[in-house]
Amino acid sequence: MIRTSRRLADGREILYYDDDRHPVSRTAEDTRDLPPVSTHSQLRYDALLGEWVAIASHRQSRTFLPPADECPLDPSRPGRPTEIPESAYQVVVFENRFPSLATAVERDVPPTAPGAPLAELRPGFGRCEVVCFTDEHDRAFAELGPDRARLVVDVWADRTAELGAIDGVEYVFPFENHGEEIGVTLSHPHGQIYAYPYIPPRAATILDTVRRADGDVFAEVVESERKGPRVVAENDHWTAFVPAAARWPYEVQFFPTARVPDLPALDDAQRDAFVEVYLDVLGRFRHRFHSPMPYIAAWNQAPVREGRDEWWLHLQLFSIRRAESKLKYLAGSESGMGAFITDTNPEDVAEQLRAVVVP
Incomplete structure (x- = not known):
């Protein structure tokens, strides 16, 4: 497996994963004019349940069920740059533009929620990544075939090791939501990985x-x-x-x-x-x-x-x-x-x- 790290226009990391039997040069630049990502997530502690809740109101503005020809997870093409600058790819991982948790999150938060001294506050530290399984918009994971599915497994393992090595990360959770009924907002075959600063319930x-x-x-x-x-x-x-x-x-x-x-x-x-x-x-x-x-x-x-x-x-x-x-x-x-x-x-x-x- 070959891993190539690049940067998107707003500074987020994008990682290309390619089968080492088919090496590809990944040099495309993100030509979009993007504002810097600003994440103000908070973690609030539920004192009765003993659990943390992420407050991430900025996610209200994330992309929601765009037409297929405007999918931000498709490869870029002339006149329509996307989240993935390359014109084709195998498996891609990049930092979510609308993350619940981020390493560059605003750290200056009060110690507790307003009027709730037991509701401890922490910055929404962590990392949320998107994993695109294929550049084919209409292909489901079940249709990837064994070689591509195996590459995805290797990517999950690689990201687990990398994210687990971040100081402050306590749990790494790869997952896939599939189907509009589940709440998927982008139909392109993809999953996500959350790196939590706590062990989830x-x-x-x-x-x-x-x-x-x-x-x-x-x-x-x-x-x-x-x-x-x-x-x-x-x-x-x-x-x-x-x-x-x-x-x-x-x-x-x-x-x-x-x-x-x-x-x-x-x-x-x-x-x-x-x-x-x-x-x-x-x-x-x-x-x-x-x-x-x-x-x-x-x-x-x-x-x-x-x-x-x-x-x-x-x-x-x-x-x-x-x-x-x-x-x-x-x-x-x-x-x-x-x-x-x-x-x-x-x-x-x-x-x-x-x-x-x-x-």
Whole structure:
């Protein structure tokens, strides 16, 4: 893999990742006249829940569902420069222009929120990156093919290592939102990576659970699910299964057979094997109904500095679609109390996904 670092017109970093079998010179300049990025995000502490909330009101002005011929993630072409100056690319990563968290964030914030002495304030420090999987606007991840998907896995691993090395970053979260129903504002195939200055709630809860348990919860879950009725796809290195207590109508979790803390720890064989299983299951998601299923793919990695020996890397893939023309909305119980009520049966979902014929 070849990584080339350049700068956009407003100073943001852009990184081109190319397969080393097909080296390309990346010299195009960003010709746009862009004002400097100014980020005023804050982190506010919820004293009752013990969680941090990012306040990022500047994101209201971000690009929202532009026409396909005005997509800012397409390659640049004569007369229409985009976020990516090159006329073609393989995989690209760049700093988000409308980030929730940024390393250059305004640091001068008061100690607490107005009138709330328990609501500690911190600068919205961190980093938010956009990952473009391909320069083809209408191609989904499920259609990338194994070589490009493997390059994306290598990019995720590279960014995890780089972002985790930033002083003050405690957790690195690569993810993809796919489909307008999920809330995607740009239809070009892409994902994001958030580098948080704290351990986010899901990871913190999991870490607390495995530490309080009598046995090895991760190992017990992986071992039991690999032998259970909810396996959707597997090979020697990975198992993809519908979790027994799935929260989402369609949910699959991917666990490597061998325990590793994060993406950089995966060897070549494990990365190749993940691509095989992941593209298989994505294809099943894409063809379960007449129209492709919207989804979120979320990597659950070990924190940067804490609990690394206890963690087991895994990926969540889930959809809010519960039937051909029905979506799962987070209503009172889910949104108000965080108590999920699932409209589907995990064993049935696994059977349905196994039965999908991918063209």
